[in-house]
Amino acid sequence: MNWALPKRRAAAPPSNGHIIQMRAIRKVYDTGKIQVEALRGIDFEVCRGEFVAVVGPSGSGKSTLLNLLGCLDTPSGGDYLLGGEPVAGLDKDRLADVRNRRVGFVFQNFNLLPQLTALENVEMPMLFGGIGRKERRRRAVEGLEKVGLGDRIDHRPTELSGGQMQRVAIARALAMEPDILLADEPTGNLDTSSGTDVLSLLEELWNQGSTLIVVTHDTAMARRANRVIEIRDGLVVDDQRTSTARDSAASSDGTAN
């Protein structure tokens, strides 16, 4: 374990509301013969309560960035602090715990477990979080009601529409009350109307105080966000706050302009 890293971090200025801090993050995929440099030095911070849209052309590194943010993968270089704590050097099970408690994932293709009901899908992260059976159930029902699926709790994914599946996935992502919700093209597989529903839901969550980072091609989504980050060839090329920024988010500074 690299102890030098946390010590150096401790000397850095306090994170004053930064839920995410990335410094010179690089990611190289070694595919045997060729090395793909997916991220080439990313610097950016995200404050609590922000709604960040990540845009950019295909292959620019958006998903890679999101995987690193969610501790699904480890960077090849640079420093990453999640909630002010470095994640470098954590073993696989500790990283799993970080994913379980601090991060909620929403995928383009939903990734629900097909044999499980909506309720059981939402319960899954709480099972991994060590929450008791009854409490798990209560919170899962509550979460599904919150996304408007209180009457679909015993349905299996195949018995749900795309939009409904994505709402189950969002309820699942929120089950452990994470610090941050990460979504990779959450409306990419949905028709316009379902997409709008999901977008509205995300916006509502943001209004209730959630921190969102959403990779998207959807201009409507980008317009709702309070901040749009554009990535090209593994670098942040643009980072703009928009007029819709909430007060809480606007109050803190520290974006890498």
Added chain:
Amino acid sequence: MGAMDISVITQLFAKASSLQRKRAVLTVAAIAWGTVAILMLLSFGQGLRDQLVRGKHGMGENLAVWWPGETTKVWEGLPQGRAIRPRMDDINYLRGRMPTASNVVGEITSWQTTLTWGTTTVSNRVTGVNWEFGEMRYHWPRAGGRFINTRDEAEKRRVIFLGNELAEDIFGDLEPVGETLLVNQAPYLVIGVMQRKIQMGTYKGPDEGNAVIPITTFASQFGRQQLSNIVYKVSRPEDMPQAQREFNEGLAAKFRFDPTDEAVTGVWDTARGAEIMDQSMLGMQIFLGIIGALTLLIGGIGVANIMYAVVKEKTREIGVQMALGAHRSWITWPFVLQGVAYTLLGGVFGMVIALVLVSLIALVPVEGNQALEFLGKPTLSWHIAAATALILGGVGVAAGYFPARRAASIDPAETLRYE
């Protein structure tokens, strides 16, 4: 491993095992078959071994049989090539010289002797023996009869004890005991018939064809005192070398030959033969066990194959679970448990089937069927069951472990990338 880990693992295991039923049935059947194979092989091996041991002991245990011979060494000025021919009275002398032997008896045999009962006449060997011969050589009398006793020998009574086959040849289904049998025209009272027994070793022919009379009666009736052979017995196999030394020295002292002259002193030591047989039987059982274990291993590979297929099929789901915060062990343990569960389930089925088979075979009558009689009854002992359970456990853990290792090596980021 904490309580939480166990709780998560059991809950995931419960969810997983309710799936995969169809494929599970086939694998469980394969394991059951393997278990039946290993159990039956070992049971038949055990039965055969028991039978051979019984057969080997049919002649008597820890015996040495000695035949007269000619010297091949010069000794105290005497030339080689002298015949050493002890007589009936030498048995008592040898008993005195052999404190280690639990008994010594002599035999005198007359080949092709006429035995007549009514109109039935057979030609058979007749052997005169000391009365102790019955216990040493396992000539147990059937109910209603007895073997030659001390008084028969002391009083040179004309009594005869028959092997069961010979008795049947002469008397058919009738009870021979109490009948009078003519031996070379002299009347003898039939005092007993030998119980059926399984016998593998023999030196004059199977005991079931014997006709035995007191050695003293033989000497006076046939006019021969020269022994055809001597049999001595020790109580423990390890006493045999000492008993042999005593025999050789005793005989050599009396007949004045070199006690190291093996042409004279050579014996058939049944204790040694038994030891060699025990080892080769153990070897056979190990061999059968290995064949059975291989059969079981094939079943285990079947289980592992199913599990590999499950892992492959569920790669994405496993990736999702990891993304949601599952520890590696929570993913792997349900697979190991599944492998063990399938294997043990198949093992239990197999053991029940084998038990039923063994019980059914035990009901089949083997009397009279030489092949079946030789094969013996398959015997399912506890140590066979325990060994099988052990192999099953090992196969099960391995069948679950390797697929589980693959599951653990799944990289969630990689898995979830493909849309």
